[in-house]
Amino acid sequence: MAEVGPGEHSARRVLAVDSALLIVIVVAVYLSIVLRGGQGNFPLWALAIGFVAALITLVTGMVAWRVSDRTLRVLAFCAVGAYWATIVTFPIAVPAEGIDRIPWTLSASGAAAAAALVASGRGVAWATVVAGAAAGLGYRTLFGGLDLDGVVNDLQALLTGAVVCVIGGHILSMGRGLDVAAASTTEAAALESAEQGRLAARARAAAIVHDEVLATLTLAASDLPFPRERLAAQSREAVAMVTRLTDDQADERASLRMELATAARLHGASFTVRGEFAWTPPVATEDALLGATRQALRNSAQHAPDATRKVVLVHEKLGIRVEIVDDGAGFDVGAIPDDRLGIRQSIVGRMSRVDGGSAQVDSAIGNGTVIRLFAASSSVREFPTPDSRADLRLGVAVIAVVYVVIQIVCAILAAVAIPRSWPWQLVVLAAALLGAELLRRSPGRIPSRGRTAAVLALTFSGLFVGSATVYFADGVSFAYGVMWFAVAFAFLLVTLALRGRMAVAVAGAVLLVVVLATTGVLGGASIAEVVQVAFRPAMLVGLAVALLVFGDRMQRRINGLHRDALSSAERASWTLAARVELAGRVVELARTAVPLLERIGEGSEATASQRREYASCEGELRDGLRAGSLASEPLTSVVAAARERGVDVLLLDDGEGAGGDAQTGAIVRWMAEAMATANTRAVGRLLPPGRDSRATIIVDGRHAEFRSLSPAQPSVMSFHGE
Amino acid sequence: MRATTRVAVVDDHELVSIAVQNLLDVADGLVFARHAVSVVELVRRMRDADLVLLDLSLRDGTDPGDNVRRIRDWGADVLVLTSGEDPYLVRNASRSEVLGIVRKSTPRDALVAALLTAARGELVPTTEWASALDTDPLLAGAPLTAREREVLSLYASGMGARDVAELLFISENTVNDHLRRIRSLYHQLGRPAATKVELYQRGIEDGFVQAPGRG
Numbered sequence: 001m002a003e004v005g006p007g008e009h010s011a012r013r014v015l016a017v018d019s020a021l022l023i024v025i026v027v028a029v030y031l032s033i034v035l036r037g038g039q040g041n042f043p044l045w046a047l048a049i050g051f052v053a054a055l056i057t058l059v060t061g062m063v064a065w066r067v068s069d070r071t072l073r074v075l076a077f078c079a080v081g082a083y084w085a086t087i088v089t090f091p092i093a094v095p096a097e098g099i100d101r102i103p104w105t106l107s108a109s110g111a112a113a114a115a116a117l118v119a120s121g122r123g124v125a126w127a128t129v130v131a132g133a134a135a136g137l138g139y140r141t142l143f144g145g146l147d148l149d150g151v152v153n154d155l156q157a158l159l160t161g162a163v164v165c166v167i168g169g170h171i172l173s174m175g176r177g178l179d180v181a182a183a184s185t186t187e188a189a190a191l192e193s194a195e196q197g198r199l200a201a202r203a204r205a206a207a208i209v210h211d212e213v214l215a216t217l218t219l220a221a222s223d224l225p226f227p228r229e230r231l232a233a234q235s236r237e238a239v240a241m242v243t244r245l246t247d248d249q250a251d252e253r254a255s256l257r258m259e260l261a262t263a264a265r266l267h268g269a270s271f272t273v274r275g276e277f278a279w280t281p282p283v284a285t286e287d288a289l290l291g292a293t294r295q296a297l298r299n300s301a302q303h304a305p306d307a308t309r310k311v312v313l314v315h316e317k318l319g320i321r322v323e324i325v326d327d328g329a330g331f332d333v334g335a336i337p338d339d340r341l342g343i344r345q346s347i348v349g350r351m352s353r354v355d356g357g358s359a360q361v362d363s364a365i366g367n368g369t370v371i372r373l374f375a376a377s378s379s380v381r382e383f384p385t386p387d388s389r390a391d392l393r394l395g396v397a398v399i400a401v402v403y404v405v406i407q408i409v410c411a412i413l414a415a416v417a418i419p420r421s422w423p424w425q426l427v428v429l430a431a432a433l434l435g436a437e438l439l440r441r442s443p444g445r446i447p448s449r450g451r452t453a454a455v456l457a458l459t460f461s462g463l464f465v466g467s468a469t470v471y472f473a474d475g476v477s478f479a480y481g482v483m484w485f486a487v488a489f490a491f492l493l494v495t496l497a498l499r500g501r502m503a504v505a506v507a508g509a510v511l512l513v514v515v516l517a518t519t520g521v522l523g524g525a526s527i528a529e530v531v532q533v534a535f536r537p538a539m540l541v542g543l544a545v546a547l548l549v550f551g552d553r554m555q556r557r558i559n560g561l562h563r564d565a566l567s568s569a570e571r572a573s574w575t576l577a578a579r580v581e582l583a584g585r586v587v588e589l590a591r592t593a594v595p596l597l598e599r600i601g602e603g604s605e606a607t608a609s610q611r612r613e614y615a616s617c618e619g620e621l622r623d624g625l626r627a628g629s630l631a632s633e634p635l636t637s638v639v640a641a642a643r644e645r646g647v648d649v650l651l652l653d654d655g656e657g658a659g660g661d662a663q664t665g666a667i668v669r670w671m672a673e674a675m676a677t678a679n680t681r682a683v684g685r686l687l688p689p690g691r692d693s694r695a696t697i698i699v700d701g702r703h704a705e706f707r708s709l710s711p712a713q714p715s716v717m718s719f720h721g722e
Numbered sequence: 723m724r725a726t727t728r729v730a731v732v733d734d735h736e737l738v739s740i741a742v743q744n745l746l747d748v749a750d751g752l753v754f755a756r757h758a759v760s761v762v763e764l765v766r767r768m769r770d771a772d773l774v775l776l777d778l779s780l781r782d783g784t785d786p787g788d789n790v791r792r793i794r795d796w797g798a799d800v801l802v803l804t805s806g807e808d809p810y811l812v813r814n815a816s817r818s819e820v821l822g823i824v825r826k827s828t829p830r831d832a833l834v835a836a837l838l839t840a841a842r843g844e845l846v847p848t849t850e851w852a853s854a855l856d857t858d859p860l861l862a863g864a865p866l867t868a869r870e871r872e873v874l875s876l877y878a879s880g881m882g883a884r885d886v887a888e889l890l891f892i893s894e895n896t897v898n899d900h901l902r903r904i905r906s907l908y909h910q911l912g913r914p915a916a917t918k919v920e921l922y923q924r925g926i927e928d929g930f931v932q933a934p935g936r937g
Contacts (some may be wrong), residue, residue: 137846208779208781211779211805212734213829214805214826215734215735215738215805215826218826218827219735219737219738219741220803221827222741222830222831224740224741224744224745225744226737226740226741227740229739230736230737231737233738234735281742394794453837615827619827619829622805622827648828648829648832650825650849650850650880651912652849652850652853652878654853654878680829681829682880683849683879683880685853685878685879685880687875687879688856688857693874695877697879698879698880698881701885703879703881703885703889
């Protein structure tokens with residue numbers, strides 16, 4: 001058997017305690033009857049079996065929080081077994097002289113049903129409830145006691161057992177749900193911390209390498225007289241560090257972005273990324289995207305060797321798109337033979353074979369070719385939880401049907417037992433059924449105040465009419481059978497509790513007991529008789545409320561755990577995104593800086609233009625840290641050109657991501673224009689949100705601001721020039 | 723003022739110190755003292771430098787703030803040199819008692835000018851430094867005047883003290899006063915205050931909080 005989770009374990013414990021409480025009440029009522037001497041002369045062994053069943057149930061509840069799950073289930077199993085033994089051995093135990101009526105406790109299966117839930121599950125629990133009711137009715141027919149009291153008792157016991165099965169079963173499945181939720185939370189948190197650990201290590205390594213490369217390029221760019229061999233040695237060391245870092249990266253599964261960048265580079269295509277990283281596709285999808293991209297690039301290189309090629313990776317809300325574009329001669333898409341593996345199989349076929357994948361080929365002779373690959377992201381990560389709500393709804397429906405049938409039967413029996421009372425019995429039945437129907441039709445889960453008030457009014461007027469009928473009827477004494485409607489109305493209160501009106505239900509239950517007790521006392525019934533009648537309604541409401549409170553607590557914990565798991569998973573995916581970003585930067589480093597560093601590493605004297613190239617590369621890498629959204633075309637080219645001219649350029653994005661893309665685009669174009677004429681020094685800065693201006697630029701001592709907040713015409717203010 | 727200022731370099735790369743030596747040769751009153759690869763190595767000996775050029779991210783992984791404190795305890799001024807300008811590291815260093823933060827790839831003339839300013843023990847405000855402070859959320863709550871914030875913002879956009887003075891119609895000295903006050907205020911943010919009482923006393927000392935019983 002698999003290791004049981006703490007959620008399921010505590011659900012079983014609660015049910016065990018519940019079972020013990022039920023047995024305490026049953027025993028109390030049973031003793032009140034025995035004290036009146038109402039039972040037949042059963043042999044000692046038969047009494048012993050019943051006593052043992054009660055005792056084991058009691059002990060199970062008492063030790064529930066101290067024993068292991070396994071022990072708890074074994075104990076509960078014994079309790080259920082003893083109850084079944086009581087039922088099965090009953091015919092042998094009946095004394096030869098016969099009995100007046102069979103004991104009331106025989107069909108009181110609620111406690112046993114709860115124990116059965118602990119021991120096994122819903123199946124055994126329902127079997128126990130049905131067996132209890134069947135035994136009660138069957139033995140009554142055989143041995144006596146088939147009267148109003150007896151039948152009503154057995155039927156209402158069946159109903160009680162059904163409630164225990166449904167709510168208890170719900171609690172059990174919620175316990176299991178709690179365990180599943182906890183497990184997925186732990187898993188997500190572990191994933192997150194592993195990702196963060198990896199990211200921290202990688203970030204540290206990348207920072208050192210970045211620093212090393214920048215320092216080397218800065219030195220190489222200056223015309224100070226260095227020992228050339230020393231600079232060459234430092235440069236070679238920097239190359240080795242970059243290589244080590246990229247090799248470390250290769251140990252892990254490379255990100256899609258890096259793989260695409262590599263594929264693009266190998267085929268002489270440019271590579272750009274658009275959009276915010278939001279989703280890591282499954283491995284199969286990544287493989288398909290990558291394979292199809294490679295095939296598209298191969299095709300393009302083969303059929304349009306002189307074309308300009310580009311690969312664009314677009315992170316979209318709904319998934320990932322990869323576009324492979326060339327400006328070659330193009331071809332007629334309709335004329336591709338079906339057996340051409342390249343397009344049909346390796347691109348379109350490959351994409352359509354993965355979940356959410358698709359490919360589209362656009363080409364026309366003379367117009368170049370665009371191949372679009374798309375992988376749709378699956379919806380938000382879902383947690384596998386047993387759908388306990390659906391089970392609960394089904395269970396409630398079963399109870400409702402059983403309820404209606406049983407109350408009708410009880411009303412008919414009562415109308416037969418009390419002569420000339422049928423109109424009143426009909427009124428009581430109508431009140432009970434109408435109340436149930438009102439609750440069933442409530443649009444929201446929690447019935448409105450008006451609806452609740454109406455149900456309560458029906459409950460108490462029905463209760464009053466029923467009680468008055470019993471009180472005024474000739475020759476009818478206060479007893480369980482004639483008071484059948486007590487349980488019927490208690491069920492309305494249980495339903496109110498189930499649907500979120502817990503306080504009202506409890507108050508109603510108290511009032512109900514008071515009404516019953518008053519009727520009993522006025523009718524001259526003994527305390528024991530009053531207890532017998534009031535016990536089941538009170539217990540039903542109490543049981544439902546207690547289990548619901550516990551269930552609610554569990555549900556809240558499940559929700560909390562799910563939230564934790566979700567935010568953990570989110571953080572992990574952000575960390576992953578940051579790592580991809582970082583990995584991208586290392587690739588960038590390898591692409592741009594390594595060729596230059598290798599040249600420096602050769603140790604030959606640098607020319608003036610090579611020095612400027614080093615300075616330009618150094619500036620570009622620095623921009624990777626601080627330029628943010630300013631690092632985009634056309635500014636990037638203008639800045640590169642300015643640096644090659646020897647201009648000291650500084651780009652600072654302090655905008656914290658404020659402002660739309662359109663405005664940033666306008667600012668970038670504005671800066672590019674201003675920087676094109678720079679001779680010595682240029683500083684471009686995106687300002688933090690909340691300032692008067694959006695951006696500033698200083699070119700050779702001339703200062704200008706970008707003030708516009710609308711993407712229309714920027715109002716540029718120049719303060720002073722030269 | 724000192725006749726000559728001895729300058730030491732703490733950097734992973736000896737080549738950086740060679741570059742600095744080359745710069746010092748053309749600067750009056752500055753002499754090269756020593757190169758060390760870590761602050762521990764530097765302060766192990768008796769103090770033999772007045773100004774230390776400290777690399778912001780040393781490979782031994784030491785914290786810039788700690789490094790600055792150690793050098794200050796040793797008795798020298800600190801000017802920080804950086805390769806890139808990660809704003810977090812720049813802020814971290816700015817909260818400690820540094821004269822300024824200068825990028826290694828700054829053009830040579832500007833670098834020499836910065837060294838001379840630092841040798842006089844004066845603040846070396848750079849664009850990167852001002853930008854890192856200007857965007858620090860910690861400073862948003864600090865008691866800066868509107869004028870001081872304006873000066874910082876203009877400085878962060880790449881202007882020099884003269885340009886800022888001209889634009890705001892104030893003297894260059896006033897601009898420098900503003901910058902000095904911003905710097906000292908920023909140091910307060912870096913100094914841990916043990917108790918609320920201490921924080922309050924420090925506020926009175928620094929003039930941010932009105933002392934009671936005088937009004």
